[in-house]
Amino acid sequence: MECKKIQRSLVNYYYQELDSPAMSKIAGHLETCVACRQTYGQIKKTLTLVAKEQVEKEKSSFFWQDFQHQVYQAVSAEKESLSRWRGFLAPRRLVPALAGALILLLIIISSPRWSRHGSEMTSADLPIVQELELIENYELIQDLELLENLQEAEQLRG
Amino acid sequence: MESKDIDQQLIEKIKNGDQAAFGLLLEKYQKRAYYFCLHLVSRPEDAEDLAQEGFVRVYKNVHAFRGTASFQTWFYQILLNLCRSYHRHRYLVSRFTFNFSQAEGQNEDQEQSLENSIPDQSLDSDPQRLIDNEKLKLRLEQALQALPRQQKEIFALKHFEELKINEIAGITGLAEGTVKSHLFRAVQRLQEVLKEFKER
Ligand SMILES: [Zn+2]
Numbered sequence: 001m002e003c004k005k006i007q008r009s010l011v012n013y014y015y016q017e018l019d020s021p022a023m024s025k026i027a028g029h030l031e032t033c034v035a036c037r038q039t040y041g042q043i044k045k046t047l048t049l050v051a052k053e054q055v056e057k058e059k060s061s062f063f064w065q066d067f068q069h070q071v072y073q074a075v076s077a078e079k080e081s082l083s084r085w086r087g088f089l090a091p092r093r094l095v096p097a098l099a100g101a102l103i104l105l106l107i108i109i110s111s112p113r114w115s116r117h118g119s120e121m122t123s124a125d126l127p128i129v130q131e132l133e134l135i136e137n138y139e140l141i142q143d144l145e146l147l148e149n150l151q152e153a154e155q156l157r158g
Numbered sequence: 159m160e161s162k163d164i165d166q167q168l169i170e171k172i173k174n175g176d177q178a179a180f181g182l183l184l185e186k187y188q189k190r191a192y193y194f195c196l197h198l199v200s201r202p203e204d205a206e207d208l209a210q211e212g213f214v215r216v217y218k219n220v221h222a223f224r225g226t227a228s229f230q231t232w233f234y235q236i237l238l239n240l241c242r243s244y245h246r247h248r249y250l251v252s253r254f255t256f257n258f259s260q261a262e263g264q265n266e267d268q269e270q271s272l273e274n275s276i277p278d279q280s281l282d283s284d285p286q287r288l289i290d291n292e293k294l295k296l297r298l299e300q301a302l303q304a305l306p307r308q309q310k311e312i313f314a315l316k317h318f319e320e321l322k323i324n325e326i327a328g329i330t331g332l333a334e335g336t337v338k339s340h341l342f343r344a345v346q347r348l349q350e351v352l353k354e355f356k357e358r
Contacts, residue, residue, distance in 0.1 A: 011345045012338060015316060017323050046348050049291075050298050050317060059192075067192070067206065068184055071213045075180075078218055 002029070003036055010040050014047060165229035172220050183229075184213055190319065191237060197314040198241040200303050208244060212237045227328060234319075234329045238311060245307070294355050301351040308332075309344040316341055 006029050012018050013026045030037050165186075171179035191212050196205035215236050216223075223232055302310065308330075315326045323341075327334045 008342070011342050012323075015323075015341075017338070042349055042352065043345060046298070046345065046352050047317065049295055049352070050302065050348060059189075064188060067188055067210065068181070070206075071184055071210050074210060074214045075217045078214055 003033060006033075006036050007039050010036070010043050013040070014043055162228050162230070166225055169220060169223060169225070169229055172217070180217060183216070187233060188213075191233070194234070194237055194314060194319060195241055197302075197318050198238075198310065199244055200299075204244065208237070208240045211240055215240075231325065231328050234315070234321075238329065241311075242307070294352070297351050297355055298348055301348055305344055305347060309340045309347070312337055312340040313344040 006026055009018060009022065009026060013023065016023065018026070030040055165183070168179045168183045172183065188209070191209035192205055195208040195212075196202060199205050199208060212233065216233060223229070302313065305313065311330065312326055315321050315329065316323070321329075323334050323337050326332075326337050330337065332340075
């Protein structure tokens with residue numbers, strides 16, 4: 001019984017993840033018990049073989065320079081696209097734009113030509129529809145990001 | 159000053175638009191980010207992309223970082239999420255394109271190339287034993303990649319990143335006991351591989 005309990009703690013013992021009384025208790029047991037010593041020897045051997053260095057040889061400084069370069073490039077592209085969106089969707093610009101577009105829409109709808117040939121109207125002709133689509137897309141992007149974050153949070157919990 | 163406090167200072171500077179601070183953070187964490195991703199995805203070029211994307215996300219979301227957990231915890235969470243998305247994507251793609259015999263062939267190739275590449279370091283010892291050792295390492299690496307997701311993540315965080323169990327619990331959102339039992343099972347699986355290898 002004692003050995004079974006000890007053996008379940010040997011991985012934590014290897015990584016020194018036990019409090020000091022437990023650490024010394026196991027150390028003492030390993031001195032006297034051949035079976036547990038053998039099990040511990042196997043754990044140690046396995047984990048030594050899964051060594052860090054085996055994954056890949058140390059990368060050159062060029063690799064890291066290039067790595068940083070790529071990050072900086074991606075970050076500045078990110079900054080650019082963000083500032084474009086923010087600039088376009090800034091409330092001080094968006095509100096007058098939407099108001100203007102709404103007035104334009106009212107004029108168009110109330111004009112006799114359009115009320116007669118309403119079916120000819122396509123979304124490409126209407127600036128407000130385009131802008132609304134743009135806003136919708138932007139909200140969709142935010143929603144998707146939110147959704148992704150939620151899923152990730154759930155996975156972290158689960 | 160503790161590493162944690164330095165990170166916090168850097169983050170505050172980045173929030174204020176300090177590019178140099180971002181550079182310092184990048185320098186400090188680039189190796190860990192890359193090798194951590196490499197342990198989880200195993201393809202070097204993909205690990206590089208994922209680690210880089212991790213830094214881009216830090217930059218993009220730095221204002222959302224409140225500092226309730228350490229930067230290290232937050233950053234590992236970002237990297238974990240990226241690697242998980244990567245695997246989800248790869249899984250979907252592989253459902254349509256996976257060719258089993260091709261994959262089998264790859265493993266054989268890897269072992270074949272091992273046979274050819276090892277002897278140069280074996281001048282003063284038994285070449286066959288060295289080859290066996292390298293083969294065993296390869297088997298272990300394959301077994302590691304084949305572990306269930308959570309076991310693999312936790313093993314990488316513990317064994318390669320050398321984080322404490324409580325830190326891993328913070329990153330993964332799991333209880334410490336759960337982290338320990340995933341770790342135990344991962345090591346058990348690796349031990350089985352070692353045993354099977356000896357019994358061949
Ligand atoms: Zn015992």
